[in-house]
């Protein structure tokens with residue numbers, strides 16, 4: 001540790017107490033990236049505040065010393081959002097993890113931003129309620145990270161993404177002021193600043209608490225796992241299901257690459273000849289006729305899948321079987337860890353009708369760049385997640401993965417889609433923003449950012465391209481691998 005770093009750590013320890021500050025090689029290594037491991041940058045120190053006031057004290061201290069800072073939840077982000085791009089202080093929300101109030105009558109709760117997504121639903125399950133946004137990382141990712149990335153998940157096809165479920169936030173602004181935006185009651189008058197902060201990728205301030213909306217747990221659910229002998233049959237079924245007007249609660253696709261990994265890891269076998277699976281869930285919380293509505297939806301879904309050549313359709317008979325059918329979807333990315341040391345999960349959006357041709361393109365690009373690819377994604381949303389598996393110790397493989405990913409995102413935009421569906425821009429996609437937005441659009445976004453963050457210290461080098469001091473650092477993030 002340099003003497004400058006030592007002094008910085010000592011000052012932070014004075015501010016928060018020694019047990020709330022981490023520094024040295026282990027902390028640098030643990031906090032130098034998120035789940036997008038291609039880019040890395042070491043923090044000078046990591047702080048673990050317990051309250052909004054402590055976060056505000058750290059932000060004010062950073063301002064007084066001109067030190068950059070970056071908020072971090074669980075570090076499961078997939079675009080480098082929690083990367084401390086210019087070093088400085090990582091503000092971890094690990095200890096901001098309390099549920100502060102449960103308001104059953106008004107179907108909402110107040111939690112600190114480091115609370116884990118799954119916990120929000122667990123604490124209100126006895127009341128028949130849950131927090132609907134369910135990113136596949138929900139057993140570890142935090143409310144603050146979900147807010148910053150406007151996270152989606154398998155069930156956001158029907159229930160909407162995070163922004164539709166956040167009523168208000170308490171945030172430490174980059175000035176160090178503590179502000180309240182929105183609150184317990186939905187839809188206040190005036191400009192929707194909560195909507196701006198959700199999806200702001202931690203560049204507008206540090207969220208410390210949030211009021212979230214709760215919705216009833218569905219009273220009737222049916223889950224099907226459908227096997228196809230070609231990926232095209234599966235993607236065509238997705239487009240056709242959506243075209244019927246039936247919106248399942250979840251409509252997820254997994255290809256052979258994922259099934260290979262899952263079969264190896266969990267010894268699960270799928271119907272012989274399966275090249276792609278669709279996981280389809282229909283649900284209803286109507287008090288009357290819930291089950292008959294769900295059965296009618298599932299019958300329609302089934303008819304479409306059979307028409308497209310489904311070779312096997314399994315419907316869960318009970319909760320245990322439902323959990324088993326979800327295994328490939330929930331554990332697919334984890335299982336990929338057995339195949340290769342590194343994974344980059346890309347994220348792009350296309351109109352659902354373009355899924356068949358887009359998947360063909362993904363396989364073609366992977367082949368041309370000689371990288372392995374497997375796909376599991378929110379097909380119903382048209383939200384692609386090609387998972388490239390490789391070894392990030394080999395610079396040539398890193399190059400190939402980055403280039404292949406950029407080609408895929410360019411094609412998404414050509415097909416009328418988007419540069420990201422739910423993983424954000426972070427540092428990963430910053431150079432691709434100009435493919436989607438004009439200079440005027442980007443200027444407007446920079447103006448909106450300046451409403452909260454007029455300096456360069458709060459999570460610098462994220463979302464908007466060409467920020468001061470960032471371009472020259474970009475190469476360094478790739479380190480030895482680049």
Ligand SMILES: Cc1cc2nc3c(=O)[nH]c(=O)nc-3n(C[C@H](O)[C@H](O)[C@H](O)COP(=O)(O)OP(=O)(O)OC[C@H]3O[C@@H](n4cnc5c(N)ncnc54)[C@H](O)[C@@H]3O)c2cc1C
Pocket residue numbers: 034035070071072073074075076077078080081082093113114134135136137140141142143144145146147148149150151152153154201202203205206207208333334422423459
């Ligand atoms: C296996 C796996 C599956 C995933 N599945 C999904 C999925 O289905 N849907 C989906 O949308 N994403 C998914 N993700 C991506 C990731 O889990 C989400 O983006 C999640 O919302 C990140 O939460 P986190 O707590 O890990 O945030 P981090 O990675 O720690 O941070 C993410 C961003 O949020 C900012 N941030 C964190 N906390 C705060 C705060 N309190 N205030 C302000 N800014 C803050 C950070 O600065 C950073 O920019 C997945 C990731 C993995 C590894």
